[in-house]
Amino acid sequence: MLIDALKEIVGPKGWISNPDLLEPYLSERRGRIKGHTLIMVSPASTDEVAAVVSECSAAGVGVVPQGGNTGLCGGAIPDDKGDEVLLSLTRMNRIRALDADDYSMIAEAGCVLSDVQQAAEKAGRFFPLSLSAEGSCQIGGNLSTNAGGINVIRYGTARQQVLGLEVVLADGTVWDGLRTVRKDTAGYDLKQLFIGSEGTLGIITAAALRLWPRPGNSATLLAALDTPEAAVDLLGRLHDAVGDSVQAFELMSDRCIRYAQRHVPDVTMPIAGQHKWYVLTEVVVGANPAVLEEAAMTALGEKVVEDAVVAKNQAESDRLWRMRHSISDAQKPEGASLKHDISVPTGRIGEFIRKGNRLVSDLLPGARLVIFGHVGDGNLHYNVSQPAGADAEEFLADGQRATEAIYDLAIELGGSFSAEHGVGIFKKSYLEQYRGGAELRVMRALKSALDPENTLNPGKVI
Numbered sequence: 001m002l003i004d005a006l007k008e009i010v011g012p013k014g015w016i017s018n019p020d021l022l023e024p025y026l027s028e029r030r031g032r033i034k035g036h037t038l039i040m041v042s043p044a045s046t047d048e049v050a051a052v053v054s055e056c057s058a059a060g061v062g063v064v065p066q067g068g069n070t071g072l073c074g075g076a077i078p079d080d081k082g083d084e085v086l087l088s089l090t091r092m093n094r095i096r097a098l099d100a101d102d103y104s105m106i107a108e109a110g111c112v113l114s115d116v117q118q119a120a121e122k123a124g125r126f127f128p129l130s131l132s133a134e135g136s137c138q139i140g141g142n143l144s145t146n147a148g149g150i151n152v153i154r155y156g157t158a159r160q161q162v163l164g165l166e167v168v169l170a171d172g173t174v175w176d177g178l179r180t181v182r183k184d185t186a187g188y189d190l191k192q193l194f195i196g197s198e199g200t201l202g203i204i205t206a207a208a209l210r211l212w213p214r215p216g217n218s219a220t221l222l223a224a225l226d227t228p229e230a231a232v233d234l235l236g237r238l239h240d241a242v243g244d245s246v247q248a249f250e251l252m253s254d255r256c257i258r259y260a261q262r263h264v265p266d267v268t269m270p271i272a273g274q275h276k277w278y279v280l281t282e283v284v285v286g287a288n289p290a291v292l293e294e295a296a297m298t299a300l301g302e303k304v305v306e307d308a309v310v311a312k313n314q315a316e317s318d319r320l321w322r323m324r325h326s327i328s329d330a331q332k333p334e335g336a337s338l339k340h341d342i343s344v345p346t347g348r349i350g351e352f353i354r355k356g357n358r359l360v361s362d363l364l365p366g367a368r369l370v371i372f373g374h375v376g377d378g379n380l381h382y383n384v385s386q387p388a389g390a391d392a393e394e395f396l397a398d399g400q401r402a403t404e405a406i407y408d409l410a411i412e413l414g415g416s417f418s419a420e421h422g423v424g425i426f427k428k429s430y431l432e433q434y435r436g437g438a439e440l441r442v443m444r445a446l447k448s449a450l451d452p453e454n455t456l457n458p459g460k461v462i
């Protein structure tokens, strides 16, 4: 019997079937869906993952991989029928190797992202992937969603941090592609298929990660601005001043700050007065710490920014970043919200926000826009909170039309309806809508070639 075979493979510490203990692994963090499962297994090695997948494949049972369960598209939750196996990577949490001279590390999929960052730091190197969920998301989940975060502007997305992968395929075969070389033109670059495929093509069990030199001395600037266009102008000026040393460049609307101050302890805004927009940027200044302040003063003099402060020390910088990282949590107490993780070419951010705001006020009168994001990459979290006191269910049902209009707008401006969170279950219909034709046909051909029995994360993405 399958369940007995799975228990045997992972041993007594490697499975849970008690519904109370399973609860946190079966709900998506916004409570939008709840799943059921036959059993959750937590293999401790690649061989155990391979044996679990092989048994499930032979029994015709689907396997849903799960990392830190911080994903925002429902991709890590089994369906509600209860006949899938949930496979948690949490016990595969070893750093297998770190070679500082090679600027590379081999980490198992279940390593928490902040642990990967710290291991690099300890060896005098830098791992740049960074996001608000870094204390609980796992590197396997990050690669499976091709996560973005705050440092993409300088270092690229999760995809750009990968040198090689170890993957368990749908029939239980292990593909060992844990090479760390930068140059390798031997055939197709298979690792790219698995990155961003949200567990539908293979289960990532370990990754060879690229490390970077430590960036050195950096400075943090908070600027107040009147328009998103001014933010794009400021970014250009910073690039002119420091080249590619702009490490992060985040836009936040005034409402984000108000909600963060209202709902999250110890959030303080050092800039006085009313401003519509804020930019928080981290710039590597090296031996010239004044460069950021000088660029800010010039922008102030030319009225590109309305006010600005540079953090005087690490504690001030941490406080500013805390404000940025608290926005997601601060939005929750304001009721139901529609979340749109979109991207457009950076120069069209202002146009997107203007046109999007008009759509929202026409379709959802009284709704409150909570707009923030990684504007240096053209990626906005264009979120819409329900009107104060409105009925949450009604708002979400009415919101469908607004969501479609917002996605249509992003596409019309040359962007994407899914910038960094993935597709999972929530955005599956939009993949069909916006990536139909040849693109979707190729995706389906890849899925049926690699997973003909539809064992891996069935029903997700495509």
Ligand SMILES: Cc1cc2nc3c(=O)[nH]c(=O)nc-3n(C[C@H](O)[C@H](O)[C@H](O)COP(=O)(O)OP(=O)(O)OC[C@H]3O[C@@H](n4cnc5c(N)ncnc54)[C@H](O)[C@@H]3O)c2cc1C
Binding pocket: 029, 064, 065, 066, 067, 068, 069, 070, 071, 072, 074, 075, 076, 077, 089, 109, 130, 131, 132, 133, 136, 137, 138, 139, 140, 141, 142, 143, 144, 145, 146, 147, 148, 149, 150, 198, 199, 200, 202, 203, 204, 205, 328, 329, 420, 421, 424, 457, 460
């Ligand atoms: C407060 C907050 C802030 C966030 N900020 C950002 C941000 O700035 N940028 C960003 O990109 N995302 C962000 N996210 C979303 C989320 O953190 C990322 O998508 C993250 O990469 C998911 O990692 P995880 O380990 O939690 O994966 P999970 O949620 O467990 O899984 C995500 C998907 O990957 C699959 N999967 C997980 N592990 C594996 C594996 N080893 N092999 C194959 N498939 C696997 C799952 O089946 C699922 O489809 C944020 C989330 C929160 C809650």
